[in-house]
Amino acid sequence: MQAKLEPQAAATVIRQRLLLRKWDFWTFVMVIVYLFMAAFIVYPLVSLLFNSFMGKDGGLTLENYLSFFKLKYYHQALLNSFIVSGLATVLAILIGLPLAYIATRYDIKFKGLMQMMVIMSLFSPPFIGAYSWILLMGNNGFITRFIRDLGISVPSIYGWHGIVIVFALQFYPHIFLYVSGALKTIDTSLEEASESLGMTAWNRLRTITLPLIFPTLSAGALMVFMASFADFGTPMLLGQGYKVLPILAYEQFISEMGGNPAMASTLSVIMIFFSTVILFGQRYFVSRKNYSMSGMRTPVVKKLKPLPKVLMTILAFIPACISILPQLTVLITSFLAKSGPVFHRGFSLxxxxxxxxxxxxxxxxxxxxxxxxxxxxxxxxxxxxxxxxxxxxxxxxxxxxxxxxxxxxxxxxxxxxxxxxxxxxxxxxxxxxxxxxxxxxxxxxxxxxxxxxxxxxxxxxxxxxxxxxxxxxxxxxxxxxxxxxxxxxxxxxxxxxxxxxxxxxxxxxxxxxxxxxxxxxxxxxxxxxxxxxxxxxxxxxxxxxxxxxxxxxxxxxxxxxxxx
Missing domain, CATH: 1.10.3720.10 (MetI-like)
Structure with a gap:
């Protein structure tokens, strides 16, 4: 009997040693990471989802989701979010794509300064950009007053159009940075082959260059859309009643009348759902085609003659200067003399x-x-x-x-x-x-x-x-x-x-x-x-x-x- 127990005991000891050997430092790190994620990502999300099904009587119900799709007040905010985010993404591409092409393909002057200005505009929070544009083109903004003194009527920055403009100027650097990286490493053999066959520059760009950088461009566009879709400060400052989902969720959660946490949770779940759908949609479209290149022949920066070089430099600095304008406005405004909230002539601390x-x-x-x-x-x-x-x-x-x-x-x-x-x-x-x-x-x-x-x-x-x-x-x-x-x-x-x-x-x-x-x-x-x-x-x-x-x-x- 004793002889039978000894092999079993030995096997148990071996299993225990193997188990302990697996539990090294990195196993403990993995367990801690899982505990952290469970506590501060999974549990809050599950609580949010569960809360979105809570009725007024404390029971589970679909009433909140039904209300979202029935009442225009709610689903119009979703439509508004898609409108401003979609238009901002298109406008950001129209700004960032040409700017990236100029910066990577031509030897423009002060390229480093231009890139720093673009990056600065990206890493400044959107609500500061919105606040700056209020100072410049609000109902009583500096530019607004100047133009009105000339006898010209100009709309203020408030409203959905202002939100779109501020979003585009804030987030187009995503397009610029992503596309610049792709254009620097693109294989130019296809472009050179098409040029030798007599294809025009525009057709080369449209049929060869853009398809090759599509995955990177779509990734940058996704960043712009997601950032615009999630932003709260800019629509809150500029919207003047134009509701988007982040604002509506905030107002439903924190309200002077007591709020509606269940509805706020519902709006939050809907935002997560559509953000996820957009993310996987982008990945699906990219995965449908093969965009691989050998990367053996990277582009050579084209040397320009003096006049075209100056014109290209000016063209590149126009969006960079406009996008950095909010930071300069804020800086100058901070030194203006004031009495209470009213500004006066002169500067002070x-x-x-x-x-x-x-x-x-x-x-x-x-x-x-x-x-x-x-x-x-x-x-x-x-x-x-x-x-x-x-x-x-x-x-x-x-x-x-x-x-x-x-x-x-x-x-x-x-x-x-x-x-x-x-x-x-x-x-x-x-x-x-x-x-x-x-x-x-x-x-x-x-x-x-x-x-x-x-x-x-x-x-x-x-x-x-x-x-x-x-x-x-x-x-x-x-x-x-x-x-x-x-x-x-x-x-x-x-x-x-x-x-x-x-x-x-x-x-x-x-x-x-x-x-x-x-x-x-x-x-x-x-x-x-x-x-x-x-x-x-x-x-x-x-x-x-x-x-x-x-x-x-x-x-x-x-x-x-x-x-x-």
Whole structure:
């Protein structure tokens, strides 16, 4: 009997040892990542979905969805969102595509300055652009008054057309950056062959160049559409009654009459659904054809004669100057002399004195929450990237899918889902700074993960394998070897996460309360109370921070800039 038990005991010990051997450092990391995703992505989304089926009596019902499709007030907002997002995407392509072609194919002057201006306009928050255009072309804007003094009637920036213009000028850099990258690496052999056959330049562009860069162009267009579809601040400032889904969800959730969280949840679920459909639709159209190229013959920048060079430079700088105009307007306005909310002739530091005297906590909150968030994003992003690249499995593939969900979620939706999930025991986070940091990490970490995976794909496994073979534990190998090698490449994603975090409005506006207000929320409040000077000073602080961040990123990445 004893002899029979001994082999069984030995087998049990062996199984236990094998099980423990599988549970290495990276297994624990995977478990922690899954717990984080379950708590702050899956659980809030499930709570949001469940809440959308809640009736007034507390029971489950389809009443909220039926009301959405029955009442024009609701489904018209969806149509409005598609209209402004679609038109903004088309206009952004019309601006960004020619600009990218000129910048990559011709040796225009001051190309680096132009690219920096374009990038600056992208990383400035849309609501600051909207606020700036109010100062310029609002009912009493500087340009509006000047043109009216000439006896010319000009419409203000308010309304759906203003939303479309601001969106296009804000987001066309997505098209520019994506298409520029594609045009720099495109194989020119097909273009040269068509040219030798007598095809005109326009036909070459239409039938060869554009189809070859279609996947990249569609990816940029998707970014523009998704950003416009999810944006809250611009339609809120410029809409004047023109409702889009993010605004409607916010108003349904936070209302002076008590709000309707169930309807807000329904609108949020609908936004997520259509965002997902659009994302997979873009991927489907790209996958239908083969766009691969050898990439052996990249384009040569064409040298221009003096006059065409000047004309091309002017043509390139027109959209760049118009898109950077909001930042310049905000900067100048912040130094205008004022008495209360009224501006006077001359310049002063009154707006900055008022900011540091009245709302210093908002400035401190912005940077402290963002620093804490970016530290968590960098560490977590590098660890998750390692799992995705070096520990490929069904479990890591699922992580990649779940962690990217917030990437397509509007900030308003994320904020609403977190409040619904953590507004009652056992975990109450609503009204704390912790929920803001969680929202920032969950929403912005995809940038850091993508930049981390990109650099990790370029690193040879042999270095870390050699370290482990010499007896260094996997955890120590990662932090002392792999992590250090990854650090330069992670910077671009980290800086991008930092910039978008300090400028975040939509999720912050839902989640904050008085003591946790940030700069972006305070700007929003100042604009709505017509304190344009204070709002301009705060916006200038954000703009200066963004510019310094871009310069640091460019220096640390060896002049390569940021990668989207």
């Amino acid at each position: 009154d707006s900055y004195k008022e900011v540091f005297f009245r709302v210093p906590k908002a400035i401190l909150n912005t940077y402290s929450y963002s620093v804490l968030s970016i530290i968590m994003m960098v560490v977590a992003g590098m660890l998750i990237a390692y799992l995705l690249v070096r520990r490929k499995s069904k479990f890591t593939a699922l992580i990649d899918s779940i962690i990217m969900i917030p990437y397509i979620m509007p900030g308003t939706v994320l904020g609403i889902s977190l409040i619904i999930a953590f507004n009652k025991p056992p975990i109450v986070l609503t009204g704390t700074w912790i929920i803001l940091v969680i929202a920032y990490v969950v929403r912005k970490i995809p940038y850091t993960i993508r930049s981390s995976t990109a650099i990790l794909h370029q690193l040879d496994r042999s270095v870390e394998e050699a370290s482990i073979s010499l007896g260094v534990p996997p955890m120590k190998t990662f932090f002392k070897t792999t992590g250090r090698l990854m650090a330069p490449g992670v910077i671009s994603g980290a800086i991008l996460s930092w910039i978008t975090t300090i400028n975040e409005l939509s999720s912050t506006l839902v989640l904050y309360y008085g003591a946790t207000a940030t700069i972006s929320v305070t700007i929003y409040s100042e604009v709505f109370t017509s304190n344009y000077g204070t709002g301009a000073a705060l916006a200038s602080i954000l703009t200066l921070t963004t510019l310094l961040s871009l310069i640091i990123a460019s220096r640390l990445s060896g002049g390569k800039g940021l990668s989207l």
